[in-house]
Amino acid sequence: MPYRGRLAPTPTGDMHLGHARTYMAAYRRARDAGGTLALRIEDLDPLRCRREYAERAMEDLAWLGIAWDGEVVWQSARREAHVAAWRRLRDAGVVYPSTVSRRELRDAAHAPHEDEEAAEPLFPVALRPPPGTGRDAESPAGVTWRFRVPDDAPIAFDDALQGARRYVTGVDIGDFVVWRRDDVPAYELAVVVDDIAMGITEVVRGADLLRSTARQLLLYAALGATPPAWCHVPLVRDAAGRRLAKRDDALAIRTLRARGLSPADVLALADAST
Numbered sequence: 687m688p689y690r691g692r693l694a695p696t697p698t699g700d701m702h703l704g705h706a707r708t709y710m711a712a713y714r715r716a717r718d719a720g721g722t723l724a725l726r727i728e729d730l731d732p733l734r735c736r737r738e739y740a741e742r743a744m745e746d747l748a749w750l751g752i753a754w755d756g757e758v759v760w761q762s763a764r765r766e767a768h769v770a771a772w773r774r775l776r777d778a779g780v781v782y783p784s785t786v787s788r789r790e791l792r793d794a795a796h797a798p799h800e801d802e803e804a805a806e807p808l809f810p811v812a813l814r815p816p817p818g819t820g821r822d823a824e825s826p827a828g829v830t831w832r833f834r835v836p837d838d839a840p841i842a843f844d845d846a847l848q849g850a851r852r853y854v855t856g857v858d859i860g861d862f863v864v865w866r867r868d869d870v871p872a873y874e875l876a877v878v879v880d881d882i883a884m885g886i887t888e889v890v891r892g893a894d895l896l897r898s899t900a901r902q903l904l905l906y907a908a909l910g911a912t913p914p915a916w917c918h919v920p921l922v923r924d925a926a927g928r929r930l931a932k933r934d935d936a937l938a939i940r941t942l943r944a945r946g947l948s949p950a951d952v953l954a955l956a957d958a959s960t
């Protein structure tokens with residue numbers, strides 16, 4: 687299969703040095719493999735995403751010399767495919783609706799993992815509804831849907847930059863959200879459905895998503911699809927050692943550009959940061 691990669695920015699703020707590093711890595715890997723690179727704007731969250739940020743991201747990419755192939759894919763336009771995948775998971779009995787409140791979750795929460803990849807504490811298995819709950823739901827709307835992870839199953843994958851990775855379900859990852867209560871498909875589901883549909887052969891993204899890859903491998907299996915290869919690019923940190931966030935305007939590509947840096951300067955700075 688010919689190499690097909692993708693750039694998948696979320697338009698909730700301006701791109702910073704970390705994005706420059708990740709997207710340049712994606713661009714180079716696609717080019718070196720003689721393949722193609724798609725651009726998918728991950729604009730699912732109607733409250734946080736803005737068209738203006740998507741346009742600014744495309745401008746920043748073009749300025750950096752990161753070109754993509756073909757039409758831009760807007761994730762928000764792919765709802766039907768996301769609902770179809772939800773239906774398939776519902777029929778397979780691997781997802782359930784959960785009415786557990788944030789407060790109950792907080793009260794039941796274990797101490798969060800120390801390492802930064804764990805975004806949130808594991809969902810406690812005691813709060814799962816009985817098996818079969820939600821089997822007859824007509825639509826995912828109105829309630830949070832979670833994927834029921836197996837007990838203690840190893841999930842292993844090889845990463846082009848991070849080497850062999852191994853996670854254990856119920857230990858490193860718990861039941862994760864596939865559909866949000868506000869009727870928005872969750873990141874984990876949408877990204878897998880779209881990567882499958884777009885024929886992506888390698889996912890290049892930030893190392894903050896390593897643990898998500900373990901979750902996503904469960905979705906590939908449940909949806910009967912072959913997973914892509916993986917390449918997680920190290921995060922760029924600020925002077926204090928914190929990973930960059932979209933609010934760090936000082937290291938936004940536009941700020942650096944306004945200060946007179948060239949695309950080559952910005953990319954060199956991204957490569958030099960650890």
Ligand code: GLU
Binds near residue numbers: 889891
């Ligand atoms: N949209 C995600 C982000 O900007 C990236 C998702 C992915 O590459 O899988 O963090």
